[in-house]
Amino acid sequence: MLHLAAEEPQSPLLPVWPEIVIGLICFSIVFFVFYKKLLPAINKALDERREAIEGGIEKAEAAQTEAQSVLEQYKAQLAEARHEAARLRQEAQEQGAVIIQEMKAEGQRQREEIIAAGHTQIEADRKAAASALRQDVGKLATDLAGKLVGESLQDHARQSGTVDRFLDELEAKAEAAR
Amino acid sequence: MQKELLVTADAQTLAFEVDCHLFQGSCGFPAPSAWSFIFDPIFTIGPVEFNKPMLLAIIGTFAILALFWAGFSKPKVIPGKLQMIAEALYDFVHRGIAKEIIGKKGEPFVPLLVSLFFFVWMLNLWAIIPIAQFPVSSLIAYPVGLALLVWAVYMTVTFRNNGFVGGIRNLCVPSGLPKPIYVILTPIEFVSNIFVRPFTLAVRLFANMFAGHILILVFTIATWYMLGTVLGTVYATASFAVTLALTVFEMFIQALQAYVFTVLTATYLSQALEEAH
Numbered sequence: 056m057l058h059l060a061a062e063e064p065q066s067p068l069l070p071v072w073p074e075i076v077i078g079l080i081c082f083s084i085v086f087f088v089f090y091k092k093l094l095p096a097i098n099k100a101l102d103e104r105r106e107a108i109e110g111g112i113e114k115a116e117a118a119q120t121e122a123q124s125v126l127e128q129y130k131a132q133l134a135e136a137r138h139e140a141a142r143l144r145q146e147a148q149e150q151g152a153v154i155i156q157e158m159k160a161e162g163q164r165q166r167e168e169i170i171a172a173g174h175t176q177i178e179a180d181r182k183a184a185a186s187a188l189r190q191d192v193g194k195l196a197t198d199l200a201g202k203l204v205g206e207s208l209q210d211h212a213r214q215s216g217t218v219d220r221f222l223d224e225l226e227a228k229a230e231a232a233r
Numbered sequence: 234m235q236k237e238l239l240v241t242a243d244a245q246t247l248a249f250e251v252d253c254h255l256f257q258g259s260c261g262f263p264a265p266s267a268w269s270f271i272f273d274p275i276f277t278i279g280p281v282e283f284n285k286p287m288l289l290a291i292i293g294t295f296a297i298l299a300l301f302w303a304g305f306s307k308p309k310v311i312p313g314k315l316q317m318i319a320e321a322l323y324d325f326v327h328r329g330i331a332k333e334i335i336g337k338k339g340e341p342f343v344p345l346l347v348s349l350f351f352f353v354w355m356l357n358l359w360a361i362i363p364i365a366q367f368p369v370s371s372l373i374a375y376p377v378g379l380a381l382l383v384w385a386v387y388m389t390v391t392f393r394n395n396g397f398v399g400g401i402r403n404l405c406v407p408s409g410l411p412k413p414i415y416v417i418l419t420p421i422e423f424v425s426n427i428f429v430r431p432f433t434l435a436v437r438l439f440a441n442m443f444a445g446h447i448l449i450l451v452f453t454i455a456t457w458y459m460l461g462t463v464l465g466t467v468y469a470t471a472s473f474a475v476t477l478a479l480t481v482f483e484m485f486i487q488a489l490q491a492y493v494f495t496v497l498t499a500t501y502l503s504q505a506l507e508e509a510h
Binding site: 069101 | 290302305373
């Protein structure tokens with residue numbers, strides 16, 4: 056296009072109204088698409104992302120806290136178990152000692168009982184044997200004496216207790232001799 | 234041809250002396266002018282002449298939406314590559330501008346700030362996109378439209394948040410100063426906040442992009458203009474190198490201006506949301 060020297064261009068400082076209108080229309084289109092559609096969409100996605108990240112961090116923190124508490128719980132349980140074991144061992148030792156003591160005492164008691172019973176038995180047997188012997192000896196002696204004398208002395212001897220008296224004297228002599 | 238590609242937007246300017254070279258014939262340097270910013274209409278509807286910058290603005294609109302639609306329409310908790318890029322860009326405005334400058338109360342304005350940043354950046358970015366190669370924001374109408382919009386939001390928020398009297402106080406009476414100063418400061422604040430702010434907001438963006446485009450044009454045209462003899466080719470090569478450097482520099486400026494525009498908007502809104510003391 057040829058511009059004649061006489062033709063003056065419009066001043067660049069004067070705005071032309073159709074250009075203002077076109078500019079504003081174009082801007083409005085950009086604005087409304089951003090305002091109505093694009094920015095809400097991306098803000099939603101950004102919020103979701105932030106939530107996802109924060110959720111992840113929270114989850115991790117929760118897991119860590121839980122792990123920590125579980126660890127402490129385990130440690131406490133372990134310490135308690137150790138303590139319990141030590142206590143049980145101690146108790147067992149004590150109980151063992153007591154049991155041994157008791158058993159010893161019991162053994163002693165039983166032994167003494169058995170010995171005492173033995174003694175009693177022997178004493179009883181001795182007494183029984185002595186009395187049986189005394190009777191037999193008395194009877195034999197009186198029988199022998201009766202045969203020698205020629206009459207039965209049995210009833211007499213029994214009544215007078217001669218035999219017993221004799222034997223008692225013998226015993227007393229034996230006691231004295233001992 | 235590469236050079237022609239770089240100056241496509243200015244075919245009109247160059248059209249009348251397109252074969253003009255410094256060392257071949259004696260024609261003047263076809264410097265860029267206000268004509269470099271005027272385009273023939275592609276078609277006309279009533280009083281509206283539909284031209285190339287308008288087309289670029291519309292394509293830009295859909296380019297932004299396409300990128301963010303691809304990234305955000307079906308967002309995933311674990312993002313894909315595209316969503317990650319879109320998220321990083323969104324986060325830059327959301328965290329870096331809205332939260333940083335306005336704070337918690339800035340949340341409702343995030344869509345506005347995000348749209349502003351990417352829309353302005355896109356308009357600026359057209360300056361270095363091959364074939365397009367024209368910063369739409371170097372036409373003052375576009376920054377003016379956006380600045381008016383920002384101004385309207387700024388005023389609405391100021392009065393809605395503070396009431397009428399509180400709003401006037403917010404705009405004209407900065408708190409915590411010795412009383413005599415208000416005699417001078419109140420009118421200055423009034424003019425500054427209500428008239429100067431929207432004006433500078435628009436002009437800052439416009440002027441930066443306008444100047445950037447002119448700079449690139451000067452060196453691009455110079456590259457073509459000096460081409461010809463061996464010496465001319467050496468000059469042209471140097472000029473072309475400068476064009477490339479400027480292009481990189483402009484990339485930076487484009488993002489920076491979009492950032493500044495958005496940050497200033499956020500600053501105004503932050504002031505409007507301030508509690509009265």
